[in-house]
Amino acid sequence: QLLDSYFEAYQHVLDPEERFALAQVITDIMHRHPRFDLSHPYFIKAYRDECTCLRLHLQLVKGILNQHIERQREYVQRLWQEGRPDDSSNFGLPLNIICKQLISINNSCPALKNVYLLEFHPSLGLASLIPRSLEYLLREARHTCRPTAASSLTLLERRVLQLALDMWLTPARPESWYSTQLQRDLFSAKVTGDPFLMEEIGLLALKSATDEGQNQSQDSPVLLLETFSKLLELVTLRHRLIEMSLESVHLARLYKEMAWEMGFEEFHLYLRPVHFEFASLKDKVDHPPPVFVTSLLEDSDRVDRYSPTTLVLAISEVDDNQVGKFSFYTKEAILKLLFHSGVENMQVTLACQAAQKNALMVAVQQASFYHTPWWGCPANVKVSL
Known part of the structure; x- marks a missing residue:
């Protein structure tokens, strides 16, 4: 069989x-x-x-x-x-x-x-x-x-x-780790899963580009190629971002489990320095000696100990208002991405997510190298040290 x-x-x-x-x-x-x-x-x-x-x-x-x-x-x-x-x-x-x-x-x-x-x-x-x-x-x-x-x-x-x-x-539904808004804007295939709606979006974008290109005396074949190439790249970037974000979910889960076993709380995954505008004023500032991050975990003046209710994309650590703001839920939102530097912003968003995923992977691999879970072996399996 x-x-x-x-x-x-x-x-x-x-x-x-x-x-x-x-x-x-x-x-x-x-x-x-x-x-x-x-x-x-x-x-x-x-x-x-x-x-x-x-x-x-x-x-x-x-x-x-x-x-x-x-x-x-x-x-x-x-x-x-x-x-x-x-x-x-x-x-x-x-x-x-x-x-x-x-x-x-x-x-x-x-x-x-x-x-x-x-x-x-x-x-x-x-x-x-x-x-x-x-x-x-x-x-x-x-x-x-x-x-x-x-x-x-x-x-x-x-x-x-x-x-x-x-x-x-x-x-499991790894996308459920993200907020409801992000699940709708990124993971929903309501529009991107329908080739006829995507064709309609491409034709609308081409019509708008043609009207603008006539004023600039651009050739129609060039506009056709550029418009649909940009649409194809936008769909590809969305697909790759979904893959990266789902991989980040699995790695984040492993990271949290290993952090708990090492005695760290959940905020260790989201650890970040306090922003300059929120830092406390110090009269005398000297060049600090090298320190371990474990010695700063309880210092709220230097480390931001926050734990969000849902996982966020890596771009939110850089810019959450302009570059990291996107949606694929409606035709109008996708058209807006095509006309207002949406492809470039999605490229930056994907690069940030790839950097976060690779950092999580390195951390998990390094921790698992020194931590072998012998409890994970099935019973009656003879092991050798």
């Missing part, structure tokens, strides 16, 4: 590299074998543990791919709903799904959801990233727990697969 799941995803893939990656995944599964522990009296336990790992892997893959097919089908059907698009505006859209008869790609019992005839989802080629991610997680777990026996390694893999499956069945 696990082979059939990847094989059915393989039938949708068009890119040669993605087809090769999926074929490699199928080959690796075919060559899997139990990891025998010679200290056990019977080998049946090795087979049973290996089957459990394959069964957990199957549940995870089926859940991910079936949900992906369902959401892709809903998206395509929403684009091709009755009355639109017409023949003049369907260029670049995914092919329509003719909902007549469900078929099974596999001749035997289907592993994934049945699809309609001529229904293709090329994005299923990303299924090859699932075993690659699981392999990376297992490698990190092996580095932490260091199992010494083959049975311990199988048990550790089963624990990793179970954790991955639990996380998939109970998904």
Whole structure:
């Protein structure tokens, strides 16, 4: 069944590299074998543990791919709903799904959801990233727990697969760490998820640029290229900012957990110096000697000990009124970004978020290097120091 799941995803893939990656995944599964522990009296336990790992892997893959097919089908059907698009505006859209008869790609019992005839989802080629991610997680777990026996390694893999499956069945909403306003302005796909609305925004921006360009004697093809290039860059910047901000959420959560274990409070994540205009006046100011940040945590005159109720973007530490003010929730807001240095401001916002994410990553990696959570190893796993 696990082979059939990847094989059915393989039938949708068009890119040669993605087809090769999926074929490699199928080959690796075919060559899997139990990891025998010679200290056990019977080998049946090795087979049973290996089957459990394959069964957990199957549940995870089926859940991910079936949900992906369902959401892709809903998206395509929403684009091709009755009355639109017409023949003049369907260029670049995914092919329509003719909902007549469900078929099974596999001749035997289907592993994934049945699809309609001529229904293709090329994005299923990303299924090859699932075993690659699981392999990376297992490698990190092996580095932490260091199992010494083959049975311990199988048990550790089963624990990793179970954790991955639990996380998939109970998904978190990392965007909920941000304010309701930011969730609406940045994460909402009400407008950016509709290609027809984005096309309308591009045409409105082109019309406005054409009216202005006629006064400056600019060529129409140049204006067309510049307008839609700017719109495409704006959408790309939004997508990258969402990715960066979600990664920052996961890193911030790890940072807070490690800070609590080290004895620091929640404000340690948001630590910043007191602004000059709010600092207290001192009569005699000398050049201070080098100090550790831990010695300043209780000094309210030098350190701003504040903890916001929600996570904020990194740009708010620099400018929250001009550069960091944006919205993708309405057509008018996106048009405003196109005409009033919105692309440049989004570039600055993305750069600040990337700097914050990288700083969090360095801090978490450095802390985890000196702090190995042995409590995270599953029971009955023999570890070596």
